[in-house]
Amino acid sequence: MDGKGYPDGLDGDHIPLSARIVLVADALDAITSERPYRGSRHLDAAMDELRANAGTQFCATVIEALEAIYREEPHVLTCGQLQAVAGGLDGGRAEQAEPLEAVADARNLALARLDER
Numbered sequence: 831m832d833g834k835g836y837p838d839g840l841d842g843d844h845i846p847l848s849a850r851i852v853l854v855a856d857a858l859d860a861i862t863s864e865r866p867y868r869g870s871r872h873l874d875a876a877m878d879e880l881r882a883n884a885g886t887q888f889c890a891t892v893i894e895a896l897e898a899i900y901r902e903e904p905h906v907l908t909c910g911q912l913q914a915v916a917g918g919l920d921g922g923r924a925e926q927a928e929p930l931e932a933v934a935d936a937r938n939l940a941l942a943r944l945d946e947r
Contacts, residue, residue, distance in 0.1 A: 832886045850889035854880065854896060857888065858907070873900075873908060 831850075833841030861876035871879075877900060884893040899906055 831889055845889070847889075847892075850892050854888050854892045858896070873904075 831842060831845070833839050835845075857880060858876055861871050861879055862873055864870040877897070880888055880893055880896065884890045
């Protein structure tokens with residue numbers, strides 16, 4: 831977010847919103863997933879890490895939206911791994927996922943919705 835990124839040194843709103851969302855989602859997954867070199871960290875620790883780097887490494891607007899999901903629907907962030915959707919590896923037998931629409935307003939920003947089955 832601060833323009834120190836590779837390769838183009840983009841900052842703030844010059845970074846596409848979709849890229850800012852994916853960056854936060856990827857970081858959350860990386861922090862909370864087990865790795866060969868370390869165990870997984872708890873969601874609370876991951877949120878602390880993301881908050882600490884909001885505005886520099888991560889978009890504060892996206893972190894704000896993630897915080898709202900964390901407060902209002904924490905089960906969305908703790909229900910397991912995402913599965914391939916939209917006719918992926920299962921040959922199209924699974925229901926097709928609804929496309930996400932990126933919006934600049936954090937109050938309306940939804941990172942993910944998972945069916946509770």
